[in-house]
Amino acid sequence: MEADASLQFTVGMVEHFLAGSSPPPGFRQDLLDGPVPGLIMEALVARKSVFDRVGLFDTSFAVAEDTDWFARAKDAGVTMKVLPDILVRKRVHENNSSLNTANINHLLLRALRSSIDRKAQKTHQGPENDG
Numbered sequence: 001m002e003a004d005a006s007l008q009f010t011v012g013m014v015e016h017f018l019a020g021s022s023p024p025p026g027f028r029q030d031l032l033d034g035p036v037p038g039l040i041m042e043a044l045v046a047r048k049s050v051f052d053r054v055g056l057f058d059t060s061f062a063v064a065e066d067t068d069w070f071a072r073a074k075d076a077g078v079t080m081k082v083l084p085d086i087l088v089r090k091r092v093h094e095n096n097s098s099l100n101t102a103n104i105n106h107l108l109l110r111a112l113r114s115s116i117d118r119k120a121q122k123t124h125q126g127p128e129n130d131g
Contacts, residue, residue, distance in 0.1 A: 009046035012087025014038035071115040
């Protein structure tokens with residue numbers, strides 16, 4: 001980020017591993033196949049200014065606040081880069097909050113719906129006048 005002033009945030013790769021003998025219900029087993037881009041708070045390094053543009057994490061989400069924030073950053077066109085290094089090793093077990101929150105699907109759908117609404121609003125405003 002020091003070498004590229006336009007880069008607003010980076011994430012590293014995340015490696016998921018099982019703490020038990022089998023993945024808990026609701027866990028995407030393909031995440032165990034190898035490292036994936038870490039669109040989670042634990043893998044994020046961001047300039048302070050990106051939060052002025054995107055906003056803070058929405059604490060009304062019990063889980064999925066990172067999903068909402070990364071969607072807002074993408075919708076805002078914030079420049080980011082995925083680093084190739086594994087920065088987070090995430091233990092998968094039956095008590096993961098993202099798997100045990102009763103309304104996780106509702107929260108993920110809420111984040112997705114907000115992203116769709118932002119894009120629709122941008123489309124209705126039309127292209128910006130460059131001068």
